[in-house]
Amino acid sequence: MDAIIIETIIKAIIVLSVIAALAGFGTFIERKVLAFMQRRLGPMHVGPFGLLQLAADGIKLFTKEDIIPQHANRLIFMIAPIITAATAFIALAAVPLLPEFTLFGYTVHPIVADLNVGILFILGAMASGLYGPLLAGMAQANKWGIIGSARTAILFMSYEVVTGLSLLAPIMLVGSLSLIDFNNAQSGGIGEWMVWQQPLAFILFLIAGFAETNRTPFDLLEHEAEVVSGYATEYSGMRWGMFFIGEYANMITIGFMASLIFFGGFNDLGFIPGFLAIILKVSFFFFLMLWVRASWPHVRPDQLMWLCWKVLMPIALLNVLITGLVMMV
């Protein structure tokens, strides 16, 4: 029993530090990729290829003054970023990050907690992460913040239905909510990937995932051109940084979910070993989010609601229905 607790704590610390570092690195990659797509160079001057820009930004964020506006609700204002960052990492607890491997004769399962309701847990944790922007916007006594949190509510009400319904069909096929079972169900090579059976569910999940992580076609919450910085208007320093670490951790989680549920997870891919395969897949989804950000304009809040409720939700329902019929026959 003690061994399990210690193992879990070690795993949690490793996941936390690695993913937080990756989230920071993600901001660097984002700046580089966006720059290249606009024929710019991106960060160049700090360290080789501007790599140490990360450290410079980190130092800046840590040492910046932590301002709390005068009329803000201090407590809520202070804990809101922690909600976003914490839930993003809590969601990762049920994600199997790599295939099992043996270290010093001890088999390691790179998952903090193999829940039997893994997907439900991840969706729930990520959804509660949106309380961060919601509370932050309302607590800061700033009209842009209020608009930002209203948009959070809109976003939340719109995509959450689609995420759940789009994943329902694959869940029905696999018959389990654990991501490890999903992975094992697709162990037979590319032909068994869930995306061939459920292409519609994949597209819906991807769209909802972009909304869930607050990425570009649906980045209503803090769109600078419209609402200054939305819910993050009054934040500075590390509290502001926590929102973004949360956002990037969520992007990584969505990347993992998409690869595990639809793209064969960490099964060996031909000559590519499993751990490399999943890293490649997640990197691709991360790149896709940056790529989309460089290419597409974003939608209005009302368009997002229209899209989610009038287009995506009926399609998702139909998909569930058809999947059910096919399974019964």
Added chain:
Amino acid sequence: MGLEKFKDRNVGIQQYKVVEHEAFPKSNAQKFARVMKRMVKGELFVGLWVTLRTMYQALFQDDMHTVKYPFEKLPISPRYRAIHEMLRLLESGHYRCIGCGLCEKICISDCIKIDTKYDENQRKEVTEYTINFGRCIFCGYCAEVCPELAIVHGGRYETSSQQRASFSIFEDMLTPIDALSSQKEYPGFGAVSPNADDNIKKTPLAY
């Protein structure tokens, strides 16, 4: 060329191009058709392709547009009007300015200050020549009017400094005497045009 072109004050609209725009759908059926068409057309993927192509070109085909400014500079046009330069006569090394005062007279922001006196040979000597760059609007009139091509606009556009005075004194603008051999006949603002000889007309006195 007639005068009409100069009198047309409607600058610009001649070159406007009206963007092609399909008709807006009127009925619901048309709206539905448009939605379906847009869905199948895959224009979003065209957008993705464009950015990916740009990234490829920028990274592998040397199409990066960034200029690392303090280390690299873009060439400026010879007609660019930056800080003035005073040129010297190539033969004698004497400054070209004859102290005629035309530049002081024409300067619309009244920022040139020139003072002259007769030297022992009864020639005019410039005793003081300053340009107040806090007032200069870089209009180029002074370079245009100068009969001797003495004052021209140089290419020195990085003008942040602790003191304006470090640009505006005659000696600072004058070509250094040891750099005389590298003084170029300035092709830019205030210089004679390349076809100046063709434009010379006989004055009526010659008839």
